[in-house]
Every structure is written in C-alpha cells, then in structure tokens.
Amino acid sequence: MRLDIKHWKLLEAVGKYGSLGRAADAIGVTQSALSHRLAEAERRLGSPIFEREGRKLRPTPAGQSLVQAAQLLLPELSRAEKDFEQTAQNASHLVRIGVAAYSAYHWVPGFLASLPVKREKLQVDFVAAATREAENTLLTGATDLLISPVNIDNSAFSSVPLIDDELVLVTHPQHPFADKPWIIAEDLADVDYLTYSLDALPGFEYERFIKPSGIRLRHIQSVEMTDAIVEMIGVDLGISILSKWAITRSLTQKLVAAVPLTENGLPLTWHVLTRKSDAKHPAVQLTLDALCQWFNPR
Structure with missing residues (x-):
C-alpha cells in the first residue's frame, strides 16, 4: 500500500468537510500539517486527489473513489478495534x-x-x-x-x-379537527402548525400532502424534537403531521388524537x-x- 492510515483519515475528513481547515480541526492537527500530508499522499499516488472549487476542495474523479473507500473502511477499522477490545x-x-x-x-x-x-x-x-x-x-x-x-x-x-405505518394529523383530543373522518391540505391554511424540520424532506408530509395542494401554511413554528411537538399538541398549542407509529404511546394514553390525511390516508x-x-x-x-x-x- 502506498498510503498510510494517516492519509486515509485525511481523505475521509477532507471529503466530509470540504476544506483543510475544518478537516484539520476534526483530526486534531494543524492545517499546515494536513496540507503537507495531502501533498505527500498525492506524491505517493502520482496524481491530484482534490481540486479547488471556490473555497472548497472537491475530489477529482479519480480521488472520489479513494474518498468513498476511506468513508467505508475507517468505520470498519474502528469497529474492529472496539470489537477486539470487548472480546479481549x-x-x-x-x-x-x-x-x-x-x-x-x-x-x-x-x-x-x-x-x-x-x-x-x-x-x-x-x-x-x-x-x-x-x-x-x-x-x-x-x-x-x-x-x-x-x-x-x-x-x-x-x-x-x-413497519406499515401512515402519516396522520395530530391534534388535541378536543380540537375541532379531531372529529373529522379525514382532512385535506386546505384545512391547514390558517392553523398553528408545528414542524420538527423546516426542510422539505423527501417522502414526508410537505412533498406528498401540502405542496401538491398549492396552499401556503401561514403559521409555522419549528420545534426540533418530536416529543416536544407532541407535548405542545397535548396542551392545545398547535397541530402537526407525524408518523402514527411514532406517537403510539401518546395515542394510547389519549393525550392526542390522530386524523387520517385524505380519504385514502397517506401510507408510510x-x-x-x-x-x-x-x-x-x-x-x-x-x-x-x-x-x-x-x-x-x-
């Protein structure tokens, strides 16, 4: 092998962070030392591993396979060490x-x-x-x-x-929506809506239910923990769309209610x-x- 473990750690860190400075902080060496280490690796291999793209370092086409190998192999090496220690x-x-x-x-x-x-x-x-x-x-x-x-x-x-599951509207048990057989996206236009992420995550409620309707939610509050969202709904401080399985305990205890999304539901x-x-x-x-x-x- 032409590269040492220190070079593979460099490849993993630079591939993850896209800069020598952040990679050096993660590894625990100076940026200057990491720059010399990268130059050494490229000399040993005879070709550039990264190229500059603005302020970031991006793997070359050949370097990409090395970065991917480092991302897969280093966790395995770490796991092997830990397994050895535990067995020993x-x-x-x-x-x-x-x-x-x-x-x-x-x-x-x-x-x-x-x-x-x-x-x-x-x-x-x-x-x-x-x-x-x-x-x-x-x-x-x-x-x-x-x-x-x-x-x-x-x-x-x-x-x-x-698990076969579904996305449901989660409300306080006394909320007007709690007695509906199902809701449509337009019902949410003027409600206080709680979400654990403002990003439009693929496969979730915004992409599959809200966006296709063309409506705009006017009152959105970001709460980054689903447990906290459920607690807030339990005291009628808003509603949300969540996995029905994920809130099984709160539903069983009747702290919140679940309402299907559309007549056919929204499977997950x-x-x-x-x-x-x-x-x-x-x-x-x-x-x-x-x-x-x-x-x-x-």
Whole structure:
C-alpha cells in the first residue's frame, strides 16, 4: 500500500468537510500539517486527489473513489478495534441502533426483553444523533442498525421493510379537527402548525400532502424534537403531521388524537437499514433478525 492510515483519515475528513481547515480541526492537527500530508499522499499516488472549487476542495474523479473507500473502511477499522477490545475483556458485542426523523423509542423495553441472547453477550445502545443525521450515523459507524421512515438510497446500505405505518394529523383530543373522518391540505391554511424540520424532506408530509395542494401554511413554528411537538399538541398549542407509529404511546394514553390525511390516508413504510459490509457480522445480523421478528412475528 502506498498510503498510510494517516492519509486515509485525511481523505475521509477532507471529503466530509470540504476544506483543510475544518478537516484539520476534526483530526486534531494543524492545517499546515494536513496540507503537507495531502501533498505527500498525492506524491505517493502520482496524481491530484482534490481540486479547488471556490473555497472548497472537491475530489477529482479519480480521488472520489479513494474518498468513498476511506468513508467505508475507517468505520470498519474502528469497529474492529472496539470489537477486539470487548472480546479481549470478555465483554459483550455492542450493536448501536438509531431511529431516523422521530424520537420514537416506546418499543424498546419490549424489544430488549425479547432478545434471544443473554444481556451480557449482546449490548444494545441507542443513538439519539440518528434522529437528525440518520444517513451519516450509519455511514460512519455511529449506528449499526437504522430504523427509518424512508428507504435511504445509498449503495453501501441494505434495507428490509419493517413497519406499515401512515402519516396522520395530530391534534388535541378536543380540537375541532379531531372529529373529522379525514382532512385535506386546505384545512391547514390558517392553523398553528408545528414542524420538527423546516426542510422539505423527501417522502414526508410537505412533498406528498401540502405542496401538491398549492396552499401556503401561514403559521409555522419549528420545534426540533418530536416529543416536544407532541407535548405542545397535548396542551392545545398547535397541530402537526407525524408518523402514527411514532406517537403510539401518546395515542394510547389519549393525550392526542390522530386524523387520517385524505380519504385514502397517506401510507408510510419504515425500514431497517444496515451496512452491506456487516452482512456477515454475527451480532448485527442477530439484532436485525430480532428486530424483524419483534415487529413482524410469524
């Protein structure tokens, strides 16, 4: 190999941040040192890896494959080190699970109790960062399993359908909309609408329900945690459109009400995603199988 591990770390960081300064901060070296390291890597390979595009560094066509390899390989190396340390210490295998878009963990106690192995042999952690940075947490190894309400299109991931769900309007139980058999987008024109993201996320309510109607929501408040949105709706401080499964507990406790979107509803399918490189990782596959069995018992 012509490149050392320090060069691969450089490739991953510059590819992620697009600048030597931010990459140097992330790695913990000076910008000058990282610049010399990049020059050394390019000398060893005999061609430029990055090219300037304004103030940013963009991989050359040849450099792009190196950056992608670094993004896949470094998390695997880090995982191998951690697995070795745990095995050496006779600790359990660690599998990290994240839930994308919604902070929905009402199912966790029952799932953990259902695991077919003893707790000392398999440790399951839950990663809150996946709510906002879902794809990145799986790509970098911060999560090993990602439960997502959209099927993320990434060639590095494998995906299995997990839950049949729907997007619903969530209101206070006494709200005038709570008794409607369904609502249409025009009903939302003058309401106090709560959203966890002002970005038009693909596959969610704005793209599939609000935008096609041509209406403009006049009163929008951004609340970046879905739990907080549900609490605000529970005291009649607004309404929102959320995953019905994600608010199961609040619906069961009748803290909020759910109203279908249109006469036919707005279906949503949750998936569980893993890295293809973990296809033979026993702890990840065992946990994946347990998740599928828990949500879809045969």
